[in-house]
Amino acid sequence: MIRSLMKSRETILAGAILVLVLAIATRFPGFVAPSNLANVFNDTAPLIILALGQMVVILTRCIDLSVAANLALTGMVVAMLNMAMPGLPVPVILALAICLGALMGLANGLLVWKLDIPPIVVTLGTMTIYRGIIFVISGGEWINAHEMSDAFKAFPREVVLGLPVLSWIAIAVVIGFIVLVGRTPLGRAFFAVGGNPHAAVYTGINVGLTQCAAYVISGALAGLTGYLWVARYAVAYVDIAGGFELEVVAACVIGGISIAGGIGSVGGALLGALFLGIVKNALPVINISPFWQLAISGSAIIIAVAFNATSNRTKGRVILKKAEHAA
Amino acid sequence: MSLAIPDTGAQGRQIPDRLKSPLQRFLVSWELLLLVVAVAVFTLNSFASPYFLDPWNLSDATFNFTEKAMIAFAMGLLIISGEIDLSVASIIALSSTAMGFAVQMGADTPVLVMIGLGTGLLCGGFNGFLVTGLGLPSIVVTIGTMSLFRGISYIVLGDKAYTGYPSDFAFFGQGYVWWVISFEFVLFALLAIVFAVILHKTNFGRAVYVVGNNPVGALFSGIRVPRVKFALFLLTGLMSGVAAICLTSRLGATRPSIAFGWELEIVTMVVLGGVNILGGSGSIPGVVIAAFVMGMVTFGFGLLNVPGIVMSIFIGLLLIAVIALPRIAHRVLAKRKA
Numbered sequence A: 001m002i003r004s005l006m007k008s009r010e011t012i013l014a015g016a017i018l019v020l021v022l023a024i025a026t027r028f029p030g031f032v033a034p035s036n037l038a039n040v041f042n043d044t045a046p047l048i049i050l051a052l053g054q055m056v057v058i059l060t061r062c063i064d065l066s067v068a069a070n071l072a073l074t075g076m077v078v079a080m081l082n083m084a085m086p087g088l089p090v091p092v093i094l095a096l097a098i099c100l101g102a103l104m105g106l107a108n109g110l111l112v113w114k115l116d117i118p119p120i121v122v123t124l125g126t127m128t129i130y131r132g133i134i135f136v137i138s139g140g141e142w143i144n145a146h147e148m149s150d151a152f153k154a155f156p157r158e159v160v161l162g163l164p165v166l167s168w169i170a171i172a173v174v175i176g177f178i179v180l181v182g183r184t185p186l187g188r189a190f191f192a193v194g195g196n197p198h199a200a201v202y203t204g205i206n207v208g209l210t211q212c213a214a215y216v217i218s219g220a221l222a223g224l225t226g227y228l229w230v231a232r233y234a235v236a237y238v239d240i241a242g243g244f245e246l247e248v249v250a251a252c253v254i255g256g257i258s259i260a261g262g263i264g265s266v267g268g269a270l271l272g273a274l275f276l277g278i279v280k281n282a283l284p285v286i287n288i289s290p291f292w293q294l295a296i297s298g299s300a301i302i303i304a305v306a307f308n309a310t311s312n313r314t315k316g317r318v319i320l321k322k323a324e325h326a327a
Numbered sequence B: 001m002s003l004a005i006p007d008t009g010a011q012g013r014q015i016p017d018r019l020k021s022p023l024q025r026f027l028v029s030w031e032l033l034l035l036v037v038a039v040a041v042f043t044l045n046s047f048a049s050p051y052f053l054d055p056w057n058l059s060d061a062t063f064n065f066t067e068k069a070m071i072a073f074a075m076g077l078l079i080i081s082g083e084i085d086l087s088v089a090s091i092i093a094l095s096s097t098a099m100g101f102a103v104q105m106g107a108d109t110p111v112l113v114m115i116g117l118g119t120g121l122l123c124g125g126f127n128g129f130l131v132t133g134l135g136l137p138s139i140v141v142t143i144g145t146m147s148l149f150r151g152i153s154y155i156v157l158g159d160k161a162y163t164g165y166p167s168d169f170a171f172f173g174q175g176y177v178w179w180v181i182s183f184e185f186v187l188f189a190l191l192a193i194v195f196a197v198i199l200h201k202t203n204f205g206r207a208v209y210v211v212g213n214n215p216v217g218a219l220f221s222g223i224r225v226p227r228v229k230f231a232l233f234l235l236t237g238l239m240s241g242v243a244a245i246c247l248t249s250r251l252g253a254t255r256p257s258i259a260f261g262w263e264l265e266i267v268t269m270v271v272l273g274g275v276n277i278l279g280g281s282g283s284i285p286g287v288v289i290a291a292f293v294m295g296m297v298t299f300g301f302g303l304l305n306v307p308g309i310v311m312s313i314f315i316g317l318l319l320i321a322v323i324a325l326p327r328i329a330h331r332v333l334a335k336r337k338a
Helices: A002-007 A009-027 A034-059 A067-084 A090-115 A119-138 A150-157 A165-183 A185-195 A197-202 A207-233 A244-254 A266-285 A292-311 A321-326 B022-027 B030-048 B055-062 B066-080 B088-104 B109-133 B138-157 B167-174 B183-201 B203-213 B215-220 B225-251 B262-272 B284-303 B308-337
Strands: B176-178
Touching: A009 A266, A034 A067, A034 A165, A034 A185, A034 A207, A034 A244, A034 A266, A067 A090, A067 A119, A067 A207, A067 A244, A090 A119, A090 A150, A090 A207, A090 B308, A119 B262, A119 B308, A150 A165, A150 A207, A165 A185, A165 A207, A165 A266, A185 A197, A185 A207, A197 A207, A244 A266, A244 A292, A244 B138, A266 A292, A292 B138, B030 B284, B055 B183, B055 B284, B066 B183, B066 B203, B066 B225, B066 B262, B066 B284, B088 B109, B088 B138, B088 B225, B088 B262, B109 B138, B109 B167, B109 B225, B167 B183, B167 B225, B176 B183, B183 B203, B183 B225, B183 B284, B203 B215, B203 B225, B215 B225, B262 B284, B262 B308, B284 B308
Parallel strands: none
Antiparallel strands: none
């Protein structure tokens, strides 16, 4: 039990994060102050939420590159809605954001399910389409803080029991995913579809439908994050969260979710997101230019995937050594 | 990458006794359809804007696709072999940054070209090593290197830019060989021929198809699969280097955001050209016509004052539609037969 825990991906990653935080703390003790750590967590909350949605998509052997564009489009729509109808209560906006995001996820899912188009192509396409639509509906204009209602902006920042609502939502999503992935038939279907689609068909799982469901979940979370993002930063424009989809995929890959599908855990995705979040927040503290961020997350992806490949290599009789490699 | 349920399973694939004549095959080919689309776009454009048919305007229009198409040729081969490289635009950025850095050191044009090509080769080799040497999935590797390569440009340049390229360096992107025929267009045409010969007339090209259709089978028939893939990654890196030289020379400046988002347009071009995104089939003439179609569409929209980001909606739709439509058509036909 202990040995398997020692070897597990999550333990290693948690250890790495701990070492990282301690290393920063020796030079800058202020970084590990509870209030700062809470800030870092709050800052990472959108990444955590999206990484969990991405996780179920990747589990089913797909990928969703449209999450950031989905986020930006939903954010723009709710911001414009708020501008037009400042009286609209926050729960309605939340529901609308989730529904709109889910719809965009459904579009991805249907294209993958019904038309059998490779997921990478679908989401590369919808990524540009969603971004383009933001420009069309907004005319390229920004929506600034003074154009949003106070209630709209206040919701994610409101402090409840010591943490902002944004953090609590991330925690709720994590708990929801632990239940979904570990305790429901759908959660098991995600693993079955990714692990072996043919076998999944024979056990009565609808592969396409499961993949579509994963996309809808990912889309709904992107929509939710869209509202939270726009409200938190109090600005909406075409390019918000540009390139964020790569960070989300990076969090998953670092968290040990196999891009080949079927392998991964909620804890892994959470830790992967936290790792990136801590790196991002630590850079200014240790006086490294934020321009390093991109290269660091790129290297982290490569190192993590290389590490995954070597640690997941199953020991078995290899009949033709290179054939396995080539396939 | 995706759920690939091979349709060649239990029933086996029908292999005809003899191939249809080349003309017959051409008449039902994707390339002909594309050619019709290209002509239609061309005609529509000339009606839509009175400025379209001006030779100098048309010559300018070719710059919309020549650089991307150079990479698309190599990317086409790579996709046919079953891999993909999403880091090409970032290789351009890094290559251009390396050249800009060399300019500050006082390098002259031949050295700049060597540096541009060399950086491209190095980046391609790095991708190739990760994919074939370590056996990692190319899609994740190149998403990683996409951040890494552009990230290095950002580290070097930050919010600054390199300028001050020597005046004879400008020829690659701004020079004309004869009348309205630009150097870039000539290079594009030459590369199209070279790649068509490589893919369709050599053993290596045949190996690319075999590797894409059945890597294990390829290995059993004596093809060094990892070596073929490595060569293709190198080639894609090299072509990105070539494109970086042309683009840098044309713009006369390097910023870390150079060629941002091009990977999407290049993949779209390749897929529009009839290359199967899952590997195994495709042709260079298809990619060439697709390059013209995309270039003409972008240019036509530009003349009509459509903003760039709206064009990107169109490119996204195009990418999905060109893959979806044949599948829908296939399904409808299959139903009619049954």
